[in-house]
Amino acid sequence: DAKTTQPTSMDCAEGRAANLPCNHSTISGNEYVYWYRQIHSQGPQYIIHGLKNNETNEMASLIITEDRKSSTLILPHATLRDTAVYYCIVRPDNLMKTSYDKVIFGPGTSLSVIP
Amino acid sequence: GAGVSQSPSNKVTEKGKDVELRCDPISGHTALYWYRQSLGQGLEFLIYFQGNSAPDKSGLPSDRFSAERTGGSVSTLTIQRTQQEDSAVYLCASSSNRISQGNSPLHFGNGTRLTVT
Numbered sequence: 001d002a003k004t005t006q007p008t009s010m011d012c013a014e015g016r017a018a019n020l021p022c023n024h025s026t027i028s029g030n031e032y033v034y035w036y037r038q039i040h041s042q043g044p045q046y047i048i049h050g051l052k053n054n055e056t057n058e059m060a061s062l063i064i065t066e067d068r069k070s071s072t073l074i075l076p077h078a079t080l081r082d083t084a085v086y087y088c089i090v091r092p093d094n095l096m097k098t099s100y101d102k103v104i105f106g107p108g109t110s111l112s113v114i115p
Numbered sequence: 116g117a118g119v120s121q122s123p124s125n126k127v128t129e130k131g132k133d134v135e136l137r138c139d140p141i142s143g144h145t146a147l148y149w150y151r152q153s154l155g156q157g158l159e160f161l162i163y164f165q166g167n168s169a170p171d172k173s174g175l176p177s178d179r180f181s182a183e184r185t186g187g188s189v190s191t192l193t194i195q196r197t198q199q200e201d202s203a204v205y206l207c208a209s210s211s212n213r214i215s216q217g218n219s220p221l222h223f224g225n226g227t228r229l230t231v232t
Binding site: 034036041042043044045046049085087101102103104105106107108 | 119146148150156157158160163165171173206208210220221222223224225226
């Protein structure tokens, strides 16, 4: 089973920030939080990942709570092209020689950006 | 560089026939994953290859499904005696997972859309 829970769907007005939450209350200390999105008819696309600190790249920002039990993906200025299913997953740090990385996806959040 | 390549992009087959789906991962990636996605559904884990270790086949839905990865590179997913419920998009992903490179994202192909008539 997936180790994360996300809302089934969300709407966001075009040009506004989209804030997508994810709960991962059983996350282990060596597990990263990853976000992907899937636009219809395409394979999932990597967005961002983090361990403890907040992260930002050209696509999005990732805010991880201090206890690491939840996180939020922020798309600062949502566009119609951001309409997609967003997946939050956890994966072990493969710097550990014993890491086992069977990646399970949950159903994700279907984000609709409204004009 | 080249991403994950899957072939064919579309496959229509008759019920009862066998099919082979191919995945060419990114060169040097040690981990390879197969997922299945039925219409309107999420990604269903099928199988995971990690280097030379025995693959994790725990997601394969029946013994009609099998997969192999030759030489640690190309992978083939085989479905024998296809059924209509096998109709789905089959996605492949690869990841570096080399100890020296730390954690790395999964890179997905665009999938093979299988239709069983």
